[in-house]
Amino acid sequence: MVRERPTDFDTRLDLAELLVTDKLTDEASLVLREALALKPDNAEALRMYAGLCYERNSLEEARDRLETAARVGPADPKSDLLLSRVYLGLGDKHRAQAFYQLALNQDPDLEDKSLSASIGLAESAKRVRIKPAGDEHALDYESSPTGISFKDVGGMEDVKEQLRMNIILPLKNPTLFREYGKRIGGGILMYGPPGCGKTYISRALAGEIDAAFYAVGIHEILDAFLGSSEKNMHNLFETARRNAPAVIFLDEIDALGQKRESGSWGRALRGTVDTLLIEMDGLGKPDKPILVIGATNTPWAVDLALRRPGRFDRVIFVPPPDQGAREEILKLHLRGKPIEDVDAAGIASKIDRFSGADIQAMIDRATEEVIKRAMRSGKTEPITTRSLLETAKKMRPSTTEWLATATDYIRYSNQGGFYDQVKSYLDKNQ
Known part of the structure; x- marks a missing residue:
């Protein structure tokens, strides 16, 4: 019909x-x-x-x-339950637990024993009561060495240069930058399509500077005891201050920077958002600089209060990998696999706008087809340029929809030139 x-x-x-x-x-x-x-x-x-x-x-x-x-x-508990299953599929049991508990707090009838077992949630912890923050529930934070630097990141030269000017040089030459009235530390909002390397290049950044590095996801701050979220946020900044100079990487900053008046979810996060705003306003001591990187896939959802001067007022767009980056990602994910005459540069030139996650998925799918052939032939079959390109033809870049959405915001909501970097990227890559 x-x-x-x-x-x-x-x-x-x-x-x-x-x-x-x-x-x-x-x-x-x-x-x-x-x-x-x-x-x-x-x-x-x-x-x-x-x-x-x-x-x-x-x-x-x-x-x-x-x-x-x-x-x-x-708030919708069924959606929280689905989000738990999604995070389980993505291999993030910590967030899967957090959303499963959030769903049960709202609707106990949604209990799913199979899901609970899959995410490793103890019977006694399935139901989490929201209660006042206390020291017994506060999180401790330790800086984590990354072992990589910019030399390990293929391509992305524009992003690297912005990070050098906004972070590396001010931290390494504080006196010079202060003489010119430039702020040391503060906040940077890093945004772009998912799977394009925001986390990876931030870890590489940590290898470039002599500073403590703290990579924290929003759900690590919220954790199971939502009432302790404000204290967790405060403890994170206190730890960074004690070990300054320091870099804090806050993943999924949009979840904290949402419109605080929207729904019960927004009300639950209000205290955490307010704490972050207070901590951001308290940054900027020249002798102990702290830089905060907020990463998001949805910059249009970030609360304007977080983008005021002194907070996340500097913006860096992380676009889909350029050809050099795509080539390096291909080589990385093909490492250790049986390959034959793979032209990484040639393949990279034909998968424009593929994210890093898309490239990994392409290789995984091509590998599955090669394994099927190997099982039929009874011998090892190599992955080839042809097999990879055949797989790529069947795929659509996951960044396409994100860029289409961003185009609408460029057209209708680009006040202050917030999306100018995206516009420049699109103009160069039509």
């Missing part, structure tokens, strides 16, 4: 529900993408689309959609 194409959001959403019921998931995904183009912050559409992403094993996209829905819509 051919349905007439709807033209408004509500009709699209109704049609998507019917298509999901009829198990026509590809058609439902298409209609939901059209609906989200009209209302990108509609929580119901985001959650429905995330469910379809989860079914087709697009876990990173499912995660991003669910996280966005949590920021813009009311």
Whole structure:
């Protein structure tokens, strides 16, 4: 049966529900993408689309959609439960536990013994009561050596140069920068599509500077005892101050910097956000500089309060890997595998806008096909340029949708030139 194409959001959403019921998931995904183009912050559409992403094993996209829905819509325990399953699929049991517990706090009937066992959650810890922060629940933080530096990062020269000017040189030459009235330390917002190396290049940055490095995800700060979140945040900054100069890397900063008045999720995080704002306002001692890098896949969801002067007012866009970076990522993930005459440079030139995660997925899929051939032939079959390119032709870069969304924000919400770096990238890579 051919349905007439709807033209408004509500009709699209109704049609998507019917298509999901009829198990026509590809058609439902298409209609939901059209609906989200009209209302990108509609929580119901985001959650429905995330469910379809989860079914087709697009876990990173499912995660991003669910996280966005949590920021813009009311609390939804079923979505938190799905997010737990998504994080389990991504191999992050810590966050899977946090969202599973959050779901049970809201609706105890959602208990899933199979999921609980998979994420390693003890029976006594399934139900977590939100209670006042206390020292017994506060987290301790230790700096972590990374063992890599910029020489280990292929390509990304523009990003490296911005990091040198904004971080490395001020920390290594504080007197010179102070003479010119330049701030030492402070905050930088690092954003871009998922899987493009924000975390990796930040770890490489730590290898470039003689400073303590603290990489912390938002859910590590929230942990199980949500009432202790403010103290965890304060302890993180206190630890950094004691060991300054220091760099704090806050992953998923958008989860903290959401609109604080939105839904019960926003209310639960309000104290943590306020604590972060206070800590950011207290930075800037010239003798003990602290730099805070906030990383996000969804810069449009970051609270404007976090982007005021003295907070995350410096912005660095981390684009999809350029050709040099793609070539290095290919070599890295092919290391140790049986290969034959693989032209990494040639392949890299044909997979424009592939993220690092896309490249890894391409290699994994090509490897699976080669293994099938090896099982049929009874001998080791090599991975070749041809097998990799054949796999690449069947894939669509995961960055495409992110860049399409960013284009809308460039067109309608680029106040102050916030997205100018994305615009420059798109102008050069049409």
